[in-house]
Amino acid sequence: MHDIAIIGGGASGLACAVAACEAALRGGRKPPSIILIEVTEKIGRPILRSGNGRCNFSNAHIHPHAYNDPQGFAAVAEALERHSAGLPSSVNPVVGFFERLGLIWREEPEGRLYPLANKASVVLDVLRSPLLRFGVEVRCSAAVERIVPPKAQHSHFTIHLRGGELMRARKAVVAAGGAAGAFGLEELLPYVQPVPVLGPLMTDNRFTRPLDNVRVRCSASLLRQGERLAEERGEVLFRKYGVSGICIFNLSRLAQQGDVIRLDLLPDEADPWALMGSRLKTLSQVMAKAPSNYELLQGAVLPLVADQILKSLGLEGAQEATRESATRLAERLSAFDLPVQGIGDASLCQVHRGGFALDAFDPETLEAKEVPGLHVLGEALDMDGACGGFNLHWAFATGLLAGWSLA
Numbered sequence: 001m002h003d004i005a006i007i008g009g010g011a012s013g014l015a016c017a018v019a020a021c022e023a024a025l026r027g028g029r030k031p032p033s034i035i036l037i038e039v040t041e042k043i044g045r046p047i048l049r050s051g052n053g054r055c056n057f058s059n060a061h062i063h064p065h066a067y068n069d070p071q072g073f074a075a076v077a078e079a080l081e082r083h084s085a086g087l088p089s090s091v092n093p094v095v096g097f098f099e100r101l102g103l104i105w106r107e108e109p110e111g112r113l114y115p116l117a118n119k120a121s122v123v124l125d126v127l128r129s130p131l132l133r134f135g136v137e138v139r140c141s142a143a144v145e146r147i148v149p150p151k152a153q154h155s156h157f158t159i160h161l162r163g164g165e166l167m168r169a170r171k172a173v174v175a176a177g178g179a180a181g182a183f184g185l186e187e188l189l190p191y192v193q194p195v196p197v198l199g200p201l202m203t204d205n206r207f208t209r210p211l212d213n214v215r216v217r218c219s220a221s222l223l224r225q226g227e228r229l230a231e232e233r234g235e236v237l238f239r240k241y242g243v244s245g246i247c248i249f250n251l252s253r254l255a256q257q258g259d260v261i262r263l264d265l266l267p268d269e270a271d272p273w274a275l276m277g278s279r280l281k282t283l284s285q286v287m288a289k290a291p292s293n294y295e296l297l298q299g300a301v302l303p304l305v306a307d308q309i310l311k312s313l314g315l316e317g318a319q320e321a322t323r324e325s326a327t328r329l330a331e332r333l334s335a336f337d338l339p340v341q342g343i344g345d346a347s348l349c350q351v352h353r354g355g356f357a358l359d360a361f362d363p364e365t366l367e368a369k370e371v372p373g374l375h376v377l378g379e380a381l382d383m384d385g386a387c388g389g390f391n392l393h394w395a396f397a398t399g400l401l402a403g404w405s406l407a
């Protein structure tokens, strides 16, 4: 029997295993016996695929409002700060943990933190080495199906693997991500069925379908019944089914069917109507005749985008532009509206919303209040964050707190 069984060899599970051993050694004790159970044939795959293979592992400006449950996040973040008092930490306790393991990192725009080597594999390397050194047992290609808590005090958790094998451990840690399910624990703990978020959106695609794979720099807002709920700036990628890109991923965390994504293709222009009026005047002078509607858009947006803007307004590109058409084009350039129909491609979503309700757990340890000895981490909890390193930060933060407390 092991002291600790960790289910899931991804971000939170690996951090938890290393932190438990690190804390035991710091306290002058020998590391606990840990088994890490992973369904795929290798540990750390979610880390390797993160950040386009570069692993945006944390952010220099972590703040509770980047998460769906700011209060819950703040409670865990405060606990993490308290428990890491005295440990060197240059930006936040998660970064401090990786620095102790030898990771050198760099900051990119918007506070995104990446390994200096620019490869996710080095983040995995610094986690994997201590696991080997501390003798953590790793069992890959083993799918956990059910976790049964102890029936009596001082008894053990029973972990049921696919194929019928049983494992026993004094403590169990669920670190299996957002899509793994509840392992039968939903009978004991509040659990919300997870749905994929932080991904592309499916929208009315009459005008986006012909723009598949075209990128525009713009501002994107999410509107509900005319009210602006959120705004993001950056690159939007048109897809056959709708829109994608980091801005859209972030808006997808709030979007519902019936909302509208409004693209402003002239995001720095305070008065697009004045701009289009003056373009009409200037181009008329330069060309010695009024420009066509298409020519009025030329130089402002890509030709394919111009085609769809004209089509959406029912304007002929070759027709001579007028004050009226310039006004309508200005309106459309600053408000290209796409009604939201849902998530575009769930396989591209980066996290799940839902899982075990955080308030059923002690924020200091991530131990279930009603099931002593059971800890739940990372995406398996009902917490998701924006793009920018916030989700891995959460996974590592919960892994550290649980690991330190288990030691």
Ligand SMILES: Cc1cc2nc3c(=O)[nH]c(=O)nc-3n(C[C@H](O)[C@H](O)[C@H](O)COP(=O)(O)OP(=O)(O)OC[C@H]3O[C@@H](n4cnc5c(N)ncnc54)[C@H](O)[C@@H]3O)c2cc1C
Residues within 6 Å of the ligand: 007, 008, 009, 010, 011, 012, 013, 037, 038, 039, 040, 043, 044, 045, 046, 047, 049, 050, 051, 052, 055, 056, 057, 058, 142, 143, 144, 145, 175, 176, 177, 178, 180, 348, 349, 350, 351, 377, 378, 379, 380, 388, 389, 390, 391, 392, 393, 395
């Ligand atoms: C393409 C992509 C890119 C991303 N990039 C970033 C990024 O750059 N920055 C960022 O902050 N976030 C990013 N994320 C999100 C981030 O990867 C997750 O939020 C984070 O990995 C969650 O950590 P976790 O430990 O909860 O789960 P995971 O890291 O997903 O680990 C769960 C592990 O459990 C295993 N498992 C599942 N079921 C079982 C089972 N039944 N038995 C045994 N093992 C099981 C899985 O195989 C997996 O290895 C990205 C996500 C995706 C999909």
